[in-house]
Amino acid sequence: MTRVADMFSERPWALSFFGAVLVWLASIAFTGGMGGGDMLTSAMALATFMVIVGVGQMFVITLGPGNVDLSLPANIGLSSAVAMKVMNNDDSLVAVGLLAAAGSGFAIGIANYLLIRALRIPPIIATLSASFIIQSIAISYGRGLQIKPPDGFADFANAQLLGLPVLALGTILFTIAAAILLQRTLFGRGVLATGQNMNAAHLAGVPVERIRTITYAMCGLLGGLNGALLAAYFRGASNDLGSEYLLASIAVAVIGGTSVAGGKANLPGIWGASLFLVLLLTMLNTFGASPGVRMVLSGAIIVGVITIAGGRPSGR
Amino acid sequence: MASSLAPSVASLNGVEKYFGAVRALAGVDLGVARGECVGLVGHNGAGKSTLMNVLAGVLAPSEGRVMVAGQAQATWSTRLARALGIRCVFQELSLCPNLTVAENTRVFHTALRGFGWRRRAANLVQEKLDEIFPGHGINPSTLVQDLSIGRRQMAEVARAFTVTDEPLALVILDEPTSSLDARTAGQLLSYMRRRVAEGMSFILISHMLGEILGNSDRIVVMRDGRTVADDMAAHFNRDRLVAEMGGDNHAAHDASPFGVVRAARPVCVRARPRGQNGDSELVAHKGEIIGLAGLSGHGQTELLRAIFDAAPKGGGSITLDGPVSLVAGDRQSDGIFPSWSIARNITVGSLKALKQGALISPAREKEMAQRWQQRIRIKTPDMDNPILSLSGGNQQKALFARALASDAQIILMDDPMRGVDISTKLEVYDIIRQEAAKGRTFLWYTTETEELLYCDHTYVFRNGMIVAQLARGELTEEKVIQSSFHEAG
Numbered sequence: 058m059t060r061v062a063d064m065f066s067e068r069p070w071a072l073s074f075f076g077a078v079l080v081w082l083a084s085i086a087f088t089g090g091m092g093g094g095d096m097l098t099s100a101m102a103l104a105t106f107m108v109i110v111g112v113g114q115m116f117v118i119t120l121g122p123g124n125v126d127l128s129l130p131a132n133i134g135l136s137s138a139v140a141m142k143v144m145n146n147d148d149s150l151v152a153v154g155l156l157a158a159a160g161s162g163f164a165i166g167i168a169n170y171l172l173i174r175a176l177r178i179p180p181i182i183a184t185l186s187a188s189f190i191i192q193s194i195a196i197s198y199g200r201g202l203q204i205k206p207p208d209g210f211a212d213f214a215n216a217q218l219l220g221l222p223v224l225a226l227g228t229i230l231f232t233i234a235a236a237i238l239l240q241r242t243l244f245g246r247g248v249l250a251t252g253q254n255m256n257a258a259h260l261a262g263v264p265v266e267r268i269r270t271i272t273y274a275m276c277g278l279l280g281g282l283n284g285a286l287l288a289a290y291f292r293g294a295s296n297d298l299g300s301e302y303l304l305a306s307i308a309v310a311v312i313g314g315t316s317v318a319g320g321k322a323n324l325p326g327i328w329g330a331s332l333f334l335v336l337l338l339t340m341l342n343t344f345g346a347s348p349g350v351r352m353v354l355s356g357a358i359i360v361g362v363i364t365i366a367g368g369r370p371s372g373r
Numbered sequence: 374m375a376s377s378l379a380p381s382v383a384s385l386n387g388v389e390k391y392f393g394a395v396r397a398l399a400g401v402d403l404g405v406a407r408g409e410c411v412g413l414v415g416h417n418g419a420g421k422s423t424l425m426n427v428l429a430g431v432l433a434p435s436e437g438r439v440m441v442a443g444q445a446q447a448t449w450s451t452r453l454a455r456a457l458g459i460r461c462v463f464q465e466l467s468l469c470p471n472l473t474v475a476e477n478t479r480v481f482h483t484a485l486r487g488f489g490w491r492r493r494a495a496n497l498v499q500e501k502l503d504e505i506f507p508g509h510g511i512n513p514s515t516l517v518q519d520l521s522i523g524r525r526q527m528a529e530v531a532r533a534f535t536v537t538d539e540p541l542a543l544v545i546l547d548e549p550t551s552s553l554d555a556r557t558a559g560q561l562l563s564y565m566r567r568r569v570a571e572g573m574s575f576i577l578i579s580h581m582l583g584e585i586l587g588n589s590d591r592i593v594v595m596r597d598g599r600t601v602a603d604d605m606a607a608h609f610n611r612d613r614l615v616a617e618m619g620g621d622n623h624a625a626h627d628a629s630p631f632g633v634v635r636a637a638r639p640v641c642v643r644a645r646p647r648g649q650n651g652d653s654e655l656v657a658h659k660g661e662i663i664g665l666a667g668l669s670g671h672g673q674t675e676l677l678r679a680i681f682d683a684a685p686k687g688g689g690s691i692t693l694d695g696p697v698s699l700v701a702g703d704r705q706s707d708g709i710f711p712s713w714s715i716a717r718n719i720t721v722g723s724l725k726a727l728k729q730g731a732l733i734s735p736a737r738e739k740e741m742a743q744r745w746q747q748r749i750r751i752k753t754p755d756m757d758n759p760i761l762s763l764s765g766g767n768q769q770k771a772l773f774a775r776a777l778a779s780d781a782q783i784i785l786m787d788d789p790m791r792g793v794d795i796s797t798k799l800e801v802y803d804i805i806r807q808e809a810a811k812g813r814t815f816l817w818y819t820t821e822t823e824e825l826l827y828c829d830h831t832y833v834f835r836n837g838m839i840v841a842q843l844a845r846g847e848l849t850e851e852k853v854i855q856s857s858f859h860e861a862g
Contacts, residue, residue, distance in 0.1 A: 241732040243724050250721055253710040260681065260699050260707050261721050261775065320712050 073329030113276030121319030131188035133299025136284030162281020214289035252319030388437035412589030458542030664828030672837030698781035716742035
């Protein structure tokens with residue numbers, strides 16, 4: 058028993074995968090083994106979107122106490138509309154549209170940072186109030202415009218390779234790159250140092266403000282890209298496309314082993330936690346729970362898991 | 374004045390105070406008689422503030438007795454101290470900035486309640502201000518944050534003398550004149566003397582030796598947590614006070630270990646403190662160890678930070694060239710990264726040099742950590758252990774390793790030896806000496822006068838300015854202390 062506990066404290070992300078497997082087994086036990094594979098495939102696809110924003114949120118949370126980006130849902134809503142409008146139902150404009158979505162997200166990230174830095178507003182309030190502004194822009198911008206993605210792009214977002222969603226495969230490569238970014242680059246070390254002790258980071262020569270700028274901008278950019286991809290996957294953009302990613306982005310980072318106190322991040326855990334959350338909802342669906350019950354249960358389970366995860370002795 | 378015959382207002386007997394393993398007070402006896410002003414002097418860290426905090430009930434003594442009003446106080450507390458007439462005016466201003474002067478008076482006196490408390494509080498404090506500082510120009514309904522620092526201190530002093538339902542027997546004045554100009558300081562001191570004549574007692578703490586000599590009946594000198602002199606004020610003069618405070622004369626030891634001829638080498642740092650009068654500036658030549666001395670909080674850290682922030686190009690009143698690194702003295706708040714390993718805590722200052730291509734090379738990182746483990750002798754079986762597994766002294770060594778492993782040619786040290794044991798200190802001094810010989814320049818702020826003996830040249834700071842400079846040969850503890858304190862008068 059202690060050996061199991063050791064394994065989890067050395068690899069905090071293992072717990073989230075363990076939870077995901079448990080939930081999946083519970084679901085297929087209920088269906089008598091039916092549709093286990095399909096369940097995994099669609100879970101992978103949905104988890105992909107959580108991972109993309111979860112990684113951005115993870116970097117922001119790692120900057121230290123109080124750092125969080127609450128503008129992601131609004132960002133996703135606006136960026137999905139921007140992407141669809143620029144693509145204009147034309148497959149040849151997909152790259153331009155993706156670029157536009159990324160740019161819109163990037164600009165939102167920079168705006169968030171400026172609110173935090175120039176006006177000295179706490180990140181929670183800055184990003185939340187920014188999200189109201191972004192939402193209003195999205196509503197006035199989104200009126201009467203093309204919200205369908207080009208067919209080719211939509212097909213790509215739904216494509217599978219050997220039973221695995223293509224987007225998920227790409228996102229796995231992306232998370233590996235993000236892990237290298239975190240542990241092996243000046244930027245990543247700077248984020249980790251800043252999150253542990255901003256004062257000490259500055260005095261050790263870490264360009265703290267540059268690092269915070271890049272982090273918020275990167276989180277915004279990932280939110281923007283996620284908006285475009287979600288619009289393609291669901292074959293349509295809408296302003297509330299991103300609504301579930303507010304809690305989800307924070308929950309996957311924290312369940313996956315990222316410290317809310319900052320300075321400690323974990324990438325494999327984001328995959329584990331995303332799969333866990335998606336499979337949890339799938340399980341509640343298979344059990345035939347009503348939407349109200351689903352929300353209550355998933356909220357309670359997230360709180361419970363974060364409590365348990367937060368109580369883990371700090372690893373390393 | 375036969376103070377020993379007068380009844381004692383308060384006395385401390387054999388008071389010891391430990392903070393963890395650090396002994397702040399080592400058995401202090403101190404008595405204050407009715408109608409007496411006791412002057413209390415001593416260097417930073419001599420234990421004056423700790424002692425006053427014990428007397429005021431803020432800190433409980435680890436050993437010893439507090440006697441007030443002729444009775445040993447078993448359960449001494451701030452409330453009891455207030456009830457028995459002991460008041461404090463601390464150096465750190467304790468008024469609430471977002472309240473008016475009158476409201477602050479109300480906070481101090483719970484008896485001011487019911488209708489019209491605001492007017493009564495205003496009258497109370499106004500009366501005292503008029504009495505102590507005639508012509509003060511302070512309106513009690515002004516917000517404290519809108520007052521100048523000097524007026525804030527005046528309001529704070531006046532408030533301490535207001536009386537409602539509690540007696541007033543002994544007032545502790547901790548650096549009461551530090552923010553006052555000469556006129557208002559004189560007003561306060563003559564008010565104090567008038568109250569002494571009426572039978573009130575005072576403890577006056579000041580770094581201005583002239584004030585102490587001119588206004589105390591008796592003077593107590595503290596050093597290293599104990600009283601080293603306790604005598605009638607008339608038996609002291611300035612030189613005796615300085616000598617009693619300074620302790621042994623270490624100047625002879627270790628004559629010239631570094632032996633650099635100043636000016637024979639190029640200048641690598643020039644810095645003028647903000648608000649410096651005259652044309653004094655700090656100058657460091659390549660390969661020198663420069664000491665920054667003076668009482669703590671007199672602008673040394675600020676100048677080091679300014680130099681750090683001006684690097685690598687210089688700017689403003691600071692000229693320098695090349696990268697700079699800093700060794701923090703306050704490890705917890707400015708130094709260590711608590712969730713990282715020892716190795717990562719060292720390499721964080723040199724990551725650019727550890728890159729291979731675009732990425733940090735783990736092999737080079739490990740190599741650097743191990744090289745510095747041996748060089749500076751960090752006591753750990755594995756550099757991948759958490760930094761918090763090390764003792765304080767070894768954590769500090771890791772911070773030195775971080776600064777020295779970097780490519781910085783100028784190393785700033787912000788009183789880095791705080792709470793470090795002597796053997797670790799000696800090892801680090803040795804390494805500083807070796808690195809200076811290789812051409813690195815050290816700017817070393819220290820509150821320990823002995824460490825200045827390792828410096829080629831020392832600048833003494835007071836009120837954010839350089840007030841004296843001493844070459845290696847001229848440096849004695851007396852001279853440093855003499856320049857750290859205001860001249861008499």
